[in-house]
Amino acid sequence: MNPSLSRLVAALGASLFAGLTHAAEVHIAVAANFTAPINEIAAAFEKASGHKVIAAFGPTGGLYTQIKHGAPFEVFLAADDSTPARLETEGEILAGSRFTYAIGKLVLWSASAGYVDAQGEVLRRNEFNHLSIGNPKTAPYGLAATQVLARLGLSEAVKPKLVEGTNITQAYQFVATGNAELGFVALSQVFKDGQISGGSAWIVPEDMYEPIRQDAVILNKGKDNPAAAALVDYLKGPKAAAVIKSYGYDL
Template identity: 60%
Template sequence: MKTFSKSLLIGLMALGFAASASAEEVQVAVAANFTAPMKVIAANFEKETGHKVAASFGSTGKFYAQIQNGAPFDVFLAADDETPAKLEKENGIVAGSRFTYATGKLVLWSAQEGYVDDKGDVLKKNAFSKIALAQPKLAPYGLAAEETMKKLGLYDTLAPKFVVGESIGQTFTFISTGNAQLGFVALSQVFEDNKLKSGSAWLVPANLHNPIRQDAVILNKGKDNKAAAEFAKYLKSEPVKALIRTYGYDV
């Protein structure tokens, strides 16, 4: 019995060593709007595969510049489809690795309950002093916000009241801390388990801005990284798609 237990222990130790030896780390650049679901996805991926995920969150435009300057990312989850397509044309990604992992939704949100009506008429009333949006040149959700206000014919009127964040994450902070009474953010930032977490919001109709298709790619640095390939595959799995939907995205 002692011999069997010892053999079993040695076998388990060998399996553990083999698993740890094959585990790798994947460096992922993630659009700020996808922060909440990404944290859950990364934790589940680590538990299921043994690989480690090192995620950085920020604006798509800034990540593009960093990647161009040699940033050590293996995978890029952008907030648009144009930036990954551009990297593909520049031969900066693993061929055939680009795919849409989510389609985002834009909302006008206030941390105050009852402040934003369900038709967005608060914009026309223009009774606020500050409205926040992400930098359109860096953040696709900021561009969608700009397109929305122009489509509504309100851009020039509201422009003097803009508070502009470098990313959608900073934009959310401006609103949640009261530095702006309301602003445009990603639905995923204020929506979880199929319901609004706090405040009040207007879901911006999709016909007021271009589609926010969010693409993922494996960058050239990650071409030989097993964890990068497995993470990209994991994002396409049905359980992950179901999870992403609970944060208000279409998949």
């Protein structure tokens, strides 16, 4: 073989080997409301970095329980700030890794156009049969929904009509499939590029519920994984921020 060609083949082989040895997998636990944004972010991150993202989705409380029972998660994107803070207090995270990646918004949504008015008066009329929310014990958006109902003085009036999803994805599905006429869901589930993507909605004023600050952390299992650090850095960058904002979150 030509000596120059031999050197080129060797260099390409070394480059490929280096790329393979530096690529890694990162296992992440993600709050259900952030499913669509993280899928979009992960695809771009994988293309840019060569790393692979393996994601599991669920209610924040449920994911916390899995983490405490040894689930192999390396990064946790919660739907609140209190659960990551608790993990930090319990010594379960890489020190200094906790940060707010998004501020969530609550919306009252119906799959039917014109059903929900822009002021949410449909709640006070109370003419619906079912109102879907996430489980307030495990899903921060479900807790926010109960705070809104209490603020409106409607907790007892609508209590017989509540349908609880185990997480905000199931709460959304109850409405999307028509099993509930309306429900409190995450704005990110029904919002894209500046508008509600279908049905009708009331974006709940943010002073009606406690701020939904969504924090992320690197868990102890990921402290030595370069892919975990790289993903967190990417989440803090402008490309991820653009995706997050496109789904209606604040930063």
